Each structure stands twice: as C-alpha cells, then as structure tokens.
Amino acid sequence: MNSDELQLKRASKAALFSLLNLTVLPVIGFIILLLIYQKSSSDSIDHYYSVIGIKTNVFAGIALLLVSGLMILLGGFDSPWTWVYVVSYFTFVHALFILFATWVLVRSWTGEKLKKNILSK
Amino acid sequence: MMKYESQGVAKLYFIAAIGLFTGQILFGVVMGLQYVMGDFLFPEIPFNVARMVHTNLLIVWLLFGFMGSAYFLVPEESERELYAPWLAKLMFWIFLVAGALTILGYLLVPYAQLADLTMNDLLPTMGREFLEQPTITKIGIVIVALAFIFNIGMTILTGRKTVINLVLLTGLVGLAVFFLFSFYNPDNIVLDKYFWWFVVHLWVEGVWELIMASLLAFVLIKVTGVDREVIEKWLYIIIAMALISGLVGTGHHFFWIGTPDYWQWLGSIFSALEPIPFFMMTLFAFNVVNKRRRDHPNKAAVLWALGTAVMAFLGAGVWGFLHTLAPVNYYTHGTQVTAAHGHMAFYGAYVMVVLTMISYSMPLMRGQKAGNQKAQVLEMWSFWLMTVSMVFITLFLTGAGILQVYLQRFSEDPLPFMVVQEKVALFYWMREVAGLVFLIGLILYIYSFFAKGDEVVFAED
Amino acid sequence: MSKAHSEIEPELLPGDLAIWLFIFMELLVFGIFFIVYAIMRLKNIEMFNQYQLTLNRELGAANTLLLITSSYFVVRAVHAIRLNNVSNCIHWLYAALAGGTGFLILKSLEYYDKFSAGIRLSTNTFYMFYLSLTLFHFLHVILGMLILFAIVIKACRGAYSDQNYTGVETGASYWHMVDLVWIILFPLVYIIR
Numbered sequence: 173m174n175s176d177e178l179q180l181k182r183a184s185k186a187a188l189f190s191l192l193n194l195t196v197l198p199v200i201g202f203i204i205l206l207l208i209y210q211k212s213s214s215d216s217i218d219h220y221y222s223v224i225g226i227k228t229n230v231f232a233g234i235a236l237l238l239v240s241g242l243m244i245l246l247g248g249f250d251s252p253w254t255w256v257y258v259v260s261y262f263t264f265v266h267a268l269f270i271l272f273a274t275w276v277l278v279r280s281w282t283g284e285k286l287k288k289n290i291l292s293k
Numbered sequence: 294m295m296k297y298e299s300q301g302v303a304k305l306y307f308i309a310a311i312g313l314f315t316g317q318i319l320f321g322v323v324m325g326l327q328y329v330m331g332d333f334l335f336p337e338i339p340f341n342v343a344r345m346v347h348t349n350l351l352i353v354w355l356l357f358g359f360m361g362s363a364y365f366l367v368p369e370e371s372e373r374e375l376y377a378p379w380l381a382k383l384m385f386w387i388f389l390v391a392g393a394l395t396i397l398g399y400l401l402v403p404y405a406q407l408a409d410l411t412m413n414d415l416l417p418t419m420g421r422e423f424l425e426q427p428t429i430t431k432i433g434i435v436i437v438a439l440a441f442i443f444n445i446g447m448t449i450l451t452g453r454k455t456v457i458n459l460v461l462l463t464g465l466v467g468l469a470v471f472f473l474f475s476f477y478n479p480d481n482i483v484l485d486k487y488f489w490w491f492v493v494h495l496w497v498e499g500v501w502e503l504i505m506a507s508l509l510a511f512v513l514i515k516v517t518g519v520d521r522e523v524i525e526k527w528l529y530i531i532i533a534m535a536l537i538s539g540l541v542g543t544g545h546h547f548f549w550i551g552t553p554d555y556w557q558w559l560g561s562i563f564s565a566l567e568p569i570p571f572f573m574m575t576l577f578a579f580n581v582v583n584k585r586r587r588d589h590p591n592k593a594a595v596l597w598a599l600g601t602a603v604m605a606f607l608g609a610g611v612w613g614f615l616h617t618l619a620p621v622n623y624y625t626h627g628t629q630v631t632a633a634h635g636h637m638a639f640y641g642a643y644v645m646v647v648l649t650m651i652s653y654s655m656p657l658m659r660g661q662k663a664g665n666q667k668a669q670v671l672e673m674w675s676f677w678l679m680t681v682s683m684v685f686i687t688l689f690l691t692g693a694g695i696l697q698v699y700l701q702r703f704s705e706d707p708l709p710f711m712v713v714q715e716k717v718a719l720f721y722w723m724r725e726v727a728g729l730v731f732l733i734g735l736i737l738y739i740y741s742f743f744a745k746g747d748e749v750v751f752a753e754d
Numbered sequence: 755m756s757k758a759h760s761e762i763e764p765e766l767l768p769g770d771l772a773i774w775l776f777i778f779m780e781l782l783v784f785g786i787f788f789i790v791y792a793i794m795r796l797k798n799i800e801m802f803n804q805y806q807l808t809l810n811r812e813l814g815a816a817n818t819l820l821l822i823t824s825s826y827f828v829v830r831a832v833h834a835i836r837l838n839n840v841s842n843c844i845h846w847l848y849a850a851l852a853g854g855t856g857f858l859i860l861k862s863l864e865y866y867d868k869f870s871a872g873i874r875l876s877t878n879t880f881y882m883f884y885l886s887l888t889l890f891h892f893l894h895v896i897l898g899m900l901i902l903f904a905i906v907i908k909a910c911r912g913a914y915s916d917q918n919y920t921g922v923e924t925g926a927s928y929w930h931m932v933d934l935v936w937i938i939l940f941p942l943v944y945i946i947r
Contacts, residue, residue: 534776
C-alpha cells in the first residue's frame with residue numbers, strides 16, 4: 173500500500189469517527205479523531221479530514237451541549253417551555269450535524285476535498 | 294423516450310395519485326383549522342370525518358403512486374413490455390372508482406349508516422383507524438392488489454431479474470399479504486389492536502421500506518449512471534437491516550395495550566435500531582450522487598431523490614427514535630409527538646419517494662428527457678416550499694407534543710386534556726400556517742407540469 | 755468489482771466491505787441486547803441465577819464446539835480456494851454446513867424440552883431474554899447457512915478461483931460473526947453466575 177492510499181484510508185477513518193462521535197461513540201470517537209490528527213502531516217488529505225472532523229465536533233459540542241445547557245439554565249429546569257425548546261432544538265440540530273458528517277464521510281471516500289453545493293455543479 | 298410503450302400506464306396512476314394527494318392536503322388544512330376552531334365546517338365535515346379522509350386519501354394515493362412506479366420501473370428493469378397492459382388499465386379504473394365511492398361514502402353518509410349499507414355485519418372489518426374502509430372496498434383492494442402483483446410478477450418472472458425488481462416485488466407481495474390482517478377483527482380489543490399493527494406497522498416500517506429502497510435505487514441508477522453492482526450491495530444491506538429491526542420493532546406499539554411486558558424490551562431494543570436502514574439510505578444516496586458519472590438533465594429528480602433520503606432519515610429515523618424507547622413512550626404515547634413523527638415520516642419517506650419517481654418518469658412519458666427549464670425551476674421551488682413547511686409542521690407539532698406531555702402527564706398536578714389543548718393552541722395556529730404554505734407548494738408543483746419554457750440542453754446523447 | 759467500490763475497501767478486512775457494514779450493525783444489535791441482559795441480570799440477580807440452572811449446559815457446550823469446528827472448516831474452505839482447489843473448498847463448506855445443521859438440531863431439542871416444560875417468553879424476565887436472545891441467534895445461524903449454501907452453489911458453477919475468492923471470504927466472515935456471537939452468548943446466558 174503506498175502512502176497516498178494510506179492517507180486516504182486515514183482520511184475516511186477520520187470522517188467515520190467524526191460521525192461516530194456524533195452518534196454511537198461520543199468522546200471515544202473524538203479521542204480517536206485526535207489520534208488520527210496527530211499522526212497526519214499537514215497538507216495531507218487525512219489532515220484535512222481530521223481537522224474538519226474536529227471542527228465539526230467542537231461546533232456540535234458547543235451548539236448542542238452548551239446552547240442546550242444555557243437554555244436549561246436560563247429557562248429553568250421546571251419550566252415546560254424550556255423542554256419544548258431544548259428537545260426540539262437538540263433533536264433537529266443534532267440531526268443536521270449527523271447529516272453534515274455523513275456527507276463529509278461520503279466525500280472522504282473519494283479522496284477529494286469538500287466542495288460547494290452538489291447541485292450547482 | 295420511454296424504453297417500453299407499456300410503461301405509459303404509469304401516467305394514469307400518477308395523475309390520480311397527485312389528484313388524491315391534493316384532496317388529502319385540502320382535508321389536512323381543513324382539519325388543522327378545526328384543531329383551533331372546533332366547529333369549522335360543522336356539521337358538514339366533522340373533525341373525525343376530515344381525519345378519516347385525510348389519512349385514507351394518503352394511503353390510497355400512495356398505493357396509486359407505488360403501483361404507477363412499479364408499472365414504470367418493472368418493464369424497464371425486466372427489459373420487456375408489461376405482461377398485460379390492459380389489466381393495468383382496467384385495475385386503475387376499478388381502484389379509482391372504488392376509492393372515490395369510498396371517500397364519497399365517508400363524506401355523504403354517517404359512518405354507521407355506511408357500515409349498514411355495505412353490509413359490514415357479514416364480515417365486520419370497519420371502525421379501525423386507517424382501516425376504516427367498508428369490507429367491500431377492502432375486498433376490492435385485495436382483488437386490485439392481486440391483479441397488480443400477477444401483472445408485475447409475470448413481467449419480472451418472464452423477463453430480466455434484477456435485485457431492484459426482485460426487492461420491489463418482495464415489498465409488494467408483503468404489502469398484499471399483511472393487508473390480509475385487516476380482515477381479522479377479533480372481539481378482544483387487545484388482540485384487535487395487536488393484529489391491527491400487523492397491517493399498519495409491517496407496512497410502513499417493514500415492506501414499504503423495501504419498496505422505497507428499490508424505487509430510490511432505480512432513480513439513482515438512472516440519474517447518476519453509477520454501477521448497478523455497487524447499488525445492489527447497498528440494497529441488500531438496507532433491506533436486511535430494515536427487516537431485522539422492523540419486524541420485531543413492531544413491539545414498540547405493544548408497550549401499553551395489554552400485551553405481555555416483554556414487548557417493552559423487544560420493542561425498545563429492535564425499534565431503537567430502526568433508524569439504521571434509513572440512515573443507510575441517506576449514506577447510500579449521498580454516496581451514489583457523489584460518485585455520479587454524469588449530470589442528468591433532470592435536476593429536479595436528483596433533488597427529490599436526495600430530499601427523500603434526508604427527510605426519511607429525519608422523519609422516520611430521528612423523530613421515530615425520539616419516542617420509541619418504552620420509558621419515553623410511557624409519557625409521549627398518543628400525543629402530538631406521534632403526530633409530528635407521523636407527518637414527517639410519511640412525507641419524507643413515502644410521499645417524497647413517489648414524487649421522486651413521478652419527477653423522473655413523467656417527462657419521459659411525455660416524450661422529453663427532462664422537464665423544461667421553467668418547469669424544473671418551479672418544481673424545485675415546490676420541493677423547497679413543501680419540504681420546509683413540512684419541517685415546520687413537524688417542529689410545531691413537536692413543540693405542542695412536548696408541552697402536552699409536560700402539562701398533561703409529567704407535571705405534579707396534571708391538567709385535563711382539553712385545558713392542555715387550549716394551552717398549545719398557538720402551536721396549532723403556526724402549524725396551520727405552515728400547512729397553507731405546503732398547499733401553495735403543492736399548487737406550484739401541479740402548475741409545474743403545465744409550465745412552458747426553454748428545453749434543457751443535454752450534455753450527452 | 756467496480757473501481758468506485760474498491761476505493762473505499764480497507765485491505766485489513768477480508769471479503770466485501772458491504773458484509774462488514776452488515777456485521778458491525780449485527781454486532782451492534784447483539785451488543786445492545788447483551789448490555790440490556792447484563793443490566794437486567796444485575797437487577798434480578800437471584801432470579802437469573804436460579805433459572806440459569808435449568809438450562810442445559812451440556813447441549814450448549816456441544817453447540818459451542820460445533821460452531822467453533824464449523825468456523826474452522828470455513829477457514830479451510832477459504833484456504834483451499836486461495837490455492838485454487840475448488841472441490842476441496844466445496845467439501846469444507848459442506849462440512850461447515852453440517853456443523854451448522856448439527857447446531858440447529860441440538861438447539862431444536864433444547865427448545866423442545868423448554869417449550870414442553872411450558873416455558874414461554876412471558877414466563878419470566880430470564881426466560882424472556884434466554885428465548886429471545888437464542889432465538890435471534892438461531893435465525894442468524896440459518897441466515898449464515900443460507901449464505902454459505904449460496905456460495906457452495908456459486909462455487910459449483912465455477913465462480914471462484916485463486917484470483918477471485920472475495921465471495922468465499924465474505925460468507926466466511928459472516929459465519930465467523932455468527933460463531934463469535936454464540937461464544938459471547940453461551941457463557942453470558944448459560945454459565946456466568
């Protein structure tokens with residue numbers, strides 16, 4: 173296996189663990205993602221995808237945990253309206269992050285970088 | 294432009310499907326208003342009748358859509374003309390007349406009188422949600438379905454067999470077989486509900502998924518030019534996961550209806566996995582579109598196909614998972630959370646897959662490779678209007694549902710149902726507005742078939 | 755195989771990538787099932803221990819042996835096809851199928867015994883898990899055997915050679931998973947106290 177292929181494997185692995193961290197393997201997925209990042213050399217495709225994965229998951233962490241936490245803090249734990257916002261918000265935004273990570277995963281399989289809207293091509 | 298002349302029968306089915314779809318949405322908008330203005334159109338169209346018409350029209354038009362899709366897909370996949378095009382046309386008219394008479398029956402006579410008129414007492418099957426059809430209509434559906442499966446089956450068996458048409462056939466046979474449970478109507482209300490789910494659940498979370506996967510795979514092969522071999526592998530995994538999770542997943546309906554309590558375990562475990570096949574469909578569609586070998590001139594069809602994959606995952610997968618675990622469902626059972634899930638799942642999975650098929654095949658049946666520029670732009674606008682408004686309908690109903698759960702079931706001193714309904718009225722108003730936007734999207738969709746404009750320039754052949 | 759597909763295929767995993775996706779999802783299903791079993795056992799430890807004794811460990815152990823042996827046979831089958839020895843490969847696959855059949859027969863005897871003792875899913879939580887877990891696995895053995903049988907048929911038609919044996923590896927991978935699940939299931943449900 174040459175180094176290009178190896179990089180490609182690691183890139184798709186990075187994208188996969190970014191998705192897993194968002195779904196069934198939270199925290200563990202992120203640690204593995206960091207390990208892949210560490211192993212990659214800058215300018216390579218696996219570096220590119222591990223950075224995207226880390227960014228996605230940091231944003232997701234802020235958007236989901238921090239914002240939901242703030243909602244609960246500001247809205248009050250015992251207010252029904254807090255839960256109306258938190259549950260709908262968390263479900264919907266979480267799903268959007270999963271969809272984005274899925275698209276990234278699919279892109280990583282071809283070894284290309286992310287591009288603009290697929291339909292505008 | 295069609296490869297086989299007999300594919301053209303699909304056009305009849307699709308026109309009827311869109312017509313009934315419009316009826317469904319009109320009744321939906323009426324009913325949405327009745328949530329906040331209870332006596333709107335009373336006594337002409339009471340809420341329960343509007344609801345029955347709304348849900349029954351949905352099922353009937355989706356069946357029209359599936360049949361039309363199958364009539365278009367199967368000859369092309371099997372590489373031969375339809376076994377009996379005349380039978381397909383005959384069955385169309387029988388089904389349309391029977392369907393129209395049934396809906397008129399709902400609207401014009403009180404339900405009890407309809408039961409008398411159709412001699413329900415000989416073989417009682419009426420009075421159950423979604424299966425309200427008079428027994429004679431149900432028998433009609435079985436006859437139409439048998440003739441349809443015979444026609445499709447003979448075409449496939451005497452033609453080329455592909456994974457796509459075999460999966461489709463399996464799904465359609467399953468659809469017919471599980472419908473037979475609608476004739477079984479035990480006196481015991483627990484058993485009644487138990488077997489009722491054999492139709493409803495095993496349709497939408499079982500065999501319909503096979504139909505959906507094969508239709509989506511067909512359109513994706515056509516518009517992307519990706520290898521059949523790749524697509525077939527995905528299909529195998531998707532249907533295997535759909536069946537493994539979906540069959541025992543029926544248990545998530547058996548939590549609180551008087552069935553043994555092991556269903557709480559089996560139902561929770563297996564239905565928690567039900568998002569997987571939908572997620573696989575998203576991954577599959579993304580992957581195939583990403584690897585496309587050509588840019589098909591029918592951009593609208595590609596948009597619908599991707600939209601189906603995304604919305605089915607959101608509606609059926611995410612919103613289903615939201616309330617499928619027994620401890621959660623203990624609170625959410627039968628609230629507006631269910632309605633939110635139902636709307637987005639039916640739209641995202643089944644409505645959109647039929648519209649994808651229509652979008653791909655209608656131009657071909659009208660002698661073009663794709664709709665003209667203007668038609669496509671309009672169609673894509675209608676896509677966004679309908680899809681985004683459906684997202685909002687879902688979010689508003691979810692909001693209403695959570696508030697309802699809290700005030701009516703979770704709170705220390707629960708409020709009565711009707712008091713809570715008044716407290717969530719704001720959500721119902723917003724849902725109604727979103728519903729009207731959906732209707733506008735639908736009108737635009739229908740208009741797009743008549744729009745005239747510049748022909749699309751083809752990149753190839 | 756298409757280029758598009760092989761691009762995403764990690765060499766580390768023998769057989770088709772698709773079967774691995776499927777295997778991972780299957781393991782996820784069983785994994786959740788096992789975790790739930792473990793939690794319920796902790797909550798009802800005495801009841802679980804009491805009824806565990808009614809299970810037939812000898813039959814379970816024999817079944818474990820059968821599946822492990824059968825797994826070994828598919829390894830031999832893959833080995834044979836790599837050496838381009840098609841008829842040997844087919845024989846080993848038949849041997850593996852025989853192991854699977856033996857498993858199904860012993861398991862059916864066990865079920866017969868339990869059902870005639872009046873044990874049902876609703877008898878108690880332990881039997882609920884015992885029956886549903888083993889039955890679910892039973893269905894997987896059948897599916898695995900169907901896959902192996904399909905490979906036998908294809909092999910008889912000469913579809914495999916030392917150049918093209920992905921199909922055999924694919925089926926073998928699935929069969930190993932069925933074996934692996936049983937190796938976890940057997941001690942978990944029959945033995946661990």
